[in-house]
Amino acid sequence: MRWNGWGDPDRAAELPFAVRSLLPLLLGRIRRPEPAVALADVRLSPSAFTSEDADVFAAVLGVDQVRTDAESRVRHAGGRSTPDLLRRRDAVQAAPDAVLQPRDHDEVVVCLRLAAERDIAVIPFGGGTSVVGALDPERGGHRAVVSLDLGRMSGLLGYDAVSAEAVLAAGTTGPEAERLLAQHGMELGHYPQSFRFATIGGFAAARSSGQNSAGYGRFDTMVTGIRVATPTGDIELGRSPGSAAGPDLVRLFLGSEGIYGVITEVRVRVHPVPVERVMESWAFADFATGAAALRAVAQLGNGPTVIRLSDEAETSVSLAQVGKIGKALARGASVVTVFEGDDVAARRARTAGLLQAAGGTSSGEGPSEDWLRTRFDGPYLRDALLDAGVFCETLETATTWSRLEGLREAVTRALKSGFADAGRKAFVMCHVSHVYPTGASLYFTVLAPLGADALAAWDGIKHRVGDAIMAAGGTISHHHAVGRDHAPWLGEEIGETGLRILAAVKRELDPEGIMNPGAVLGAATPVPARAAGA
Amino acid sequence: MRWNGWGDPDRAAELPFAVRSLLPLLLGRIRRPEPAVALADVRLSPSAFTSEDADVFAAVLGVDQVRTDAESRVRHAGGRSTPDLLRRRDAVQAAPDAVLQPRDHDEVVVCLRLAAERDIAVIPFGGGTSVVGALDPERGGHRAVVSLDLGRMSGLLGYDAVSAEAVLAAGTTGPEAERLLAQHGMELGHYPQSFRFATIGGFAAARSSGQNSAGYGRFDTMVTGIRVATPTGDIELGRSPGSAAGPDLVRLFLGSEGIYGVITEVRVRVHPVPVERVMESWAFADFATGAAALRAVAQLGNGPTVIRLSDEAETSVSLAQVGKIGKALARGASVVTVFEGDDVAARRARTAGLLQAAGGTSSGEGPSEDWLRTRFDGPYLRDALLDAGVFCETLETATTWSRLEGLREAVTRALKSGFADAGRKAFVMCHVSHVYPTGASLYFTVLAPLGADALAAWDGIKHRVGDAIMAAGGTISHHHAVGRDHAPWLGEEIGETGLRILAAVKRELDPEGIMNPGAVLGAATPVPARAAGA
Incomplete structure (x- = not known):
């Protein structure tokens, strides 16, 4: 993906003549902006990631999977909202202090443990297509912040032909998921506009909805199980369809956008490729x-x-x-x-x-x-x-x-x-x-x-x-999710009691407050145990 | 409903001759049991509800809505599992210390506040058809326990013909809900076996599933919004269909069986009465x-x-x-x-x-x-x-x-x-x-x-x-829910981390632990703030 725009650079479109002609009629006078900064000219905020940090994570992930170079950092500096892209045009940019690239669930678990021990905030990163600020490199009072890129965690981990269920690694992109399922004659049928780049874990974390939702449902309804690594323990949910075994906790992680932990595997219902x-x-x-x-x-x-x-x-x-x-x-x-x-x-x-x-x-x-x-x-x-x-x-x-x-x-x-x-x-x-x-x-x-x-x-x-x-009685988001940009309205959406519930779960699972600080809960994010002196 | 059996006493069936003939073939020798105790002969555990308690609640609800007579107590002593019915045949029975009958959401709020102040546990009671021990009169370390009977909270509180949504008071029974909706040419279409007696709030609290689930879905999927009174604040959820505004907290109350508070109103999608x-x-x-x-x-x-x-x-x-x-x-x-x-x-x-x-x-x-x-x-x-x-x-x-x-x-x-x-x-x-x-x-x-x-x-x-x-990989319940009877397996179903999440929400919403103590979480129920000396 273009570091400062959308998708494959080779597909970048010139503005068609018809559009160029239409725009002044619609918008009045338009000035050409300053040219965007070149990648090599971007000046990043200094990294707070120490060489000791790098060594500790490299011992687990391998040296190549701990990135502190400028390009890796700037490529994980945010999502793909228009404000994100405008910020990518500036000469000085904020970015995470490092990028970690775990290979599987167990490596994610270790990353979260090490981050909590070392007072480092963690921003889970799937396809990087958030348009609500969910990927902002916010430290939240911690010493440093890392982007946890799940791109290496890709693949079909399980397939049950009888039950029409598949287990996908969280970092699997939309096209890759469909390619793998098509080998079994099946599809997921989830086509949001971010489809080409976004990941299965991201769809789950953000409660995505695809263009075929009238036929196949929101991503919420496709998920039959999840595996999540939190700073204080793993959780696997979704033993069975149609359970009444207490509240549906899968739904507490769908839409959690990384504030509780990292969704590492997603079980989904699939259907035959349409005839x-x-x-x-x-x-x-x-x-x-x-x-x-x-x-x-x-x-x-x-x-x-x-x-x-x-x-x-x-x-x-x-x-x-x-x-x-x-x-x-x-x-x-x-x-x-x-x-x-x-x-x-x-x-x-x-x-x-x-x-x-x-x-x-x-x-x-x-x-x-x-x-x-x-x-x-x-x-x-x-x-x-x-x-x-x-x-x-x-x-x-x-x-x-x-x-x-x-x-x-x-x-x-x-x-x-x-x-x-x-x-x-x-x-x-x-x-x-x-x-x-x-x-x-x-x-x-x-x-x-x-x-x-x-x-x-x-x-x-x-x-x-x-x-x-x-x-006017709308929801603050139908499928872009909350991130940081919509957090100011979440209290009006779910009430003070709703915010208290989300914060209580956060304190339980992430007492140090390292997971995506400021996302979803915004100002209602609980004070970490460490900062509170507990 | 029969105090010690199912449904309308006038409909009680004699065992058909064909069945009486078949049973010895299937089961071998069968002895007639001791006759069940008559209601008048039941000896109840002494009530821990004081006259001051009665006065305090009567000041809010009215004298007639605070019941301490033996019949009211025994009629709220449990649900309708076979063990419940066998216990109703004994001469000595446990029962709640009193039965409260609030008229609306605001009265429920006051009941919870007073109960928390007075160290009294609260068991929400809808149709009384739980078959998993959700209505057991468990005090959970509190001074007394009351049954909060929602039977007076019945009715259609709102109807939106364009959006095909209806708001029903939690105590509305299945037949009453369908009668009210039929006046608009609509139906809910939720027909569990408990239909004739169970309530809308109970369907929600227990994640009920009806016989028409293949056509109209589980009750979970019919609910578009809820209003809940908790000991520490109200919550209204469900602004919009298809929201991605954070985790779906409606699903945290569906299946909560009264451990977080009392569902007082339920918004449901309805459909035209089938032609x-x-x-x-x-x-x-x-x-x-x-x-x-x-x-x-x-x-x-x-x-x-x-x-x-x-x-x-x-x-x-x-x-x-x-x-x-x-x-x-x-x-x-x-x-x-x-x-x-x-x-x-x-x-x-x-x-x-x-x-x-x-x-x-x-x-x-x-x-x-x-x-x-x-x-x-x-x-x-x-x-x-x-x-x-x-x-x-x-x-x-x-x-x-x-x-x-x-x-x-x-x-x-x-x-x-x-x-x-x-x-x-x-x-x-x-x-x-x-x-x-x-x-x-x-x-x-x-x-x-x-x-x-x-x-x-x-x-x-x-x-x-x-x-x-x-x-064998099953869920501990598909639609009977957890109550107290299934609580021992919830940890295996949702894991230690899952139990910690449910308990953290419980501590946040019900710090005194008065709401249906021992239900759902069983031994994982958090120690109340009071008992812990906080």
């Missing part, structure tokens, strides 16, 4: 009509594998299909449906009946095929936009169907007024990409002129948006 | 063939609302259809399928194709109709069996498909050898009633001559069975 795939696209008069149609589909059930609704703005610039951006200025709101499995014709007919009855007009396979072909390409375009002086960021939430339209309006208003107050014209697009019987997600993309103070301006706007989400 | 219902029954050569067929159905998906497989023993005595017990001595293993919804014909055809391909022969609607008509009647029959001197108990587990047959054999063996060592011939039946893509539940019914030492004998056999379940 058939059909798709159909639909046009609706407006977002509200389209949303009502999606609701009908979600509540009836047994519908599509993928269903998405782009609002008028997103439809108009066809950003839903990156390859066609700016080509067709469609009107109204557009819907993509994809059906995979053994009974696709019946499900397509069933869904088509509902969408038509709700006011939709079929627009054939074309737009859905375009979406499917280019669905992982959006982040490449962001790199090109930043280079051209255009700020581009995404954020997401979810709520019940009855609150969906109000939430969309509130977030759109907060984004537009926030940028207006910062002296910029913003273009805001929204889509629904995950539906449930009781509600749906909303995913926003915002474009605006970058400006020299982009980071500070966005920080203020993001806070305004977070407050708007809470006031 | 159609069709059913079909199937015969298989044996259990293993039938199980493989169910696996195919569960893994393909979009199948029946109900699917059940009775093993050879259960099929032979037709205990699956209580109304027909002993009538038809069918051979092989039998399967019931029921389809509800809008597309029942297609799903029935789809399922029939799989079952036929897997070796099944259709036996028409009859057996499925019989099952549906009598599905809540099993427990009534147990009362009649106990009166006739026959011990009858059920227990359940679940595991992955690949371990299912081994688990069934291990449990059957443990039951038979356990009773043999206790000098009794046992008859063991088993069915699968809940299926998942990765595994299924197993539900056992055992019959044996009662004998004078039935409680002690069963205690030893139950331990042998629990150990066998663990050794």
Whole structure:
């Protein structure tokens, strides 16, 4: 992956001519920014990792698996939010003091023990695709901070054909997991936009949701078991499907983003590689009509594998299909449906009946095929936009169907007024990409002129948006998770008692507070035993 | 409900002639037991509830809502396991010191505060149908213990037609919930065998699973939000479907069986009352063939609302259809399928194709109709069996498909050898009633001559069975939950680290340890702050 952008450098996209022409119309005057710093010119904060530290960890992991060189450090300096990428453009950057690369669960256990003994914070690192600050090199009052890169822990550790379950090492990437499962004729079917780089452990730790969630569920629901190394002991969960043996503790580690320990293995349910795939696209008069149609589909059930609704703005610039951006200025709101499995014709007919009855007009396979072909390409375009002086960021939430339209309006208003107050014209697009019987997600993309103070301006706007989400009854995140960026709203989401519960578990499992300090709990992170003098 | 048996006394069944004839063939010689004690003759342990206690709670709840009379106490003395019912036959019985009947969430909050101040343990009481000892009047080192009966907290507190969500007060019974939802054309569709008496809060606290779980999911998956009163603060969870805002804390209260606080309100997803219902029954050569067929159905998906497989023993005595017990001595293993919804014909055809391909022969609607008509009647029959001197108990587990047959054999063996060592011939039946893509539940019914030492004998056999379940890779409970009876195995199920997590949350929310002491955590229950001198 590019050290300061998205994905494979060879795939980096030039901004298409059509987009370059469209942007001034949408955003007004755009200035080219200062060129980004070259990797060789980045000045990192000095490393607090001592040669003794290096020796101690190298004795366990091997010398090559303890990295303190500048490139290794800067490549683990953060995730892939737009603020992360803007920070990667600066001459001076913060980075972890070292990068550790354990080979398996047992090496992770030793790393955590040594880190706790040596007063070193640990940031678990999977694919590095967090967009909520979960990978910030925060020391949290400790002497140093290391990035624990799980990239070497990759592979299919177990496969049960009868039970349709597979055990994957946490560092296995999405494509590698699918490649390994395909050898058994199976797939996981989890395709978030981060699919090409993100890892199985990261999907679990962040409660990821993929584009096929209507068919195969959120990653939460795919997980049937986990193995976790914590600073005070291992835990293996998920003996059986459908257990009532006390609270479901798997769900306490899903979404924990490394604050309790390191998820090292994930057991998942898998299904046969689909024998058939059909798709159909639909046009609706407006977002509200389209949303009502999606609701009908979600509540009836047994519908599509993928269903998405782009609002008028997103439809108009066809950003839903990156390859066609700016080509067709469609009107109204557009819907993509994809059906995979053994009974696709019946499900397509069933869904088509509902969408038509709700006011939709079929627009054939074309737009859905375009979406499917280019669905992982959006982040490449962001790199090109930043280079051209255009700020581009995404954020997401979810709520019940009855609150969906109000939430969309509130977030759109907060984004537009926030940028207006910062002296910029913003273009805001929204889509629904995950539906449930009781509600749906909303995913926003915002474009605006970058400006020299982009980071500070966005920080203020993001806070305004977070407050708007809470006031309108949304969740602070549907699938990006909490990290550090969303921690200020977690108390409003789960209440003071909820924060106390999460902190109590943290104190129990990680009394020194070395695990990803400041993530998820933010200011509610308990004071470590050491700092408290215990 | 009968104070010492199951359900409405007017429905109490005489043992049918066919059963009376069959029992000696299955079990050998059966002696009639001593007659059960009459309610008026029960001698209760003295109440530790003082008149000051009564005055303090009466000031909040009203005099009539603080019960210390013998009948109220004995009616809250336990659940409805067979050991519970055997204990209800004794002349001397343990019971809570008082019964409190709050009217709403706020009154529950005050009850918990007063109980903590006055060193009184609290056992939340819903429908009283626990079969795992969750309602035992255990003081846990406190001065007294009260049963907190939520029966007055009944009703539909909110309904969102657009989002298909309803908020139900925790004390609402299954039938009452369905009656209230039917007024909106909706249903919950949760039909465990305890349906007629158990409550919404109890379903949540115990992670219940109903007979329609293949269609509508476990109760876990129906819950979209909860409100809980704990001794140290309220919590409301479930802002949105599909959230990634940290760990899913709803799942920490589902299955907590009152050890953290009292679930007072439950938000659930609901669906339209099904427009159609069709059913079909199937015969298989044996259990293993039938199980493989169910696996195919569960893994393909979009199948029946109900699917059940009775093993050879259960099929032979037709205990699956209580109304027909002993009538038809069918051979092989039998399967019931029921389809509800809008597309029942297609799903029935789809399922029939799989079952036929897997070796099944259709036996028409009859057996499925019989099952549906009598599905809540099993427990009534147990009362009649106990009166006739026959011990009858059920227990359940679940595991992955690949371990299912081994688990069934291990449990059957443990039951038979356990009773043999206790000098009794046992008859063991088993069915699968809940299926998942990765595994299924197993539900056992055992019959044996009662004998004078039935409680002690069963205690030893139950331990042998629990150990066998663990050794064979099963969960200690699929839907009966943990209570006190399964607590000894929870450590093996979730590990030492898992127990530490549950205990840490307990210390945080209930530092005095007043909430259902000894339930779930058993010996791992943390020492209360008071007792520890903190």
